[in-house]
Amino acid sequence: NVDEKKDLHYVKRERFLGTCARSFFVGEEIAEEDIKAEYDKGTLKVFVPKEGTNVKAKKYIAIE
Structure with a gap:
């Protein structure tokens, strides 16, 4: 709540x-290390990757 009273020479604000x-629950497959957060100018932004985006690299086996 912001209460402003304007007079001739000042502004009063109460916060x-x-x-x-x-x-909150973010999923079974999400690792804590993959979650990023930043706080800027009074806004907290939390970035959580979608489930299933951590696809493991495919391994190939040579056939002789």
Whole structure:
């Protein structure tokens, strides 16, 4: 909540200050190391890869 009172020479703003916690399920196949997060100008962005994007490299066996 932002409460602004404008007068001739000042602006008064009041904001709530406290902690916030949030948790959510991202999937069975997602590793913690693959999740990235950044906090910029009051915005938290969390990047979680889609399930199934960690495709393992194919291995080829030579046939003689």
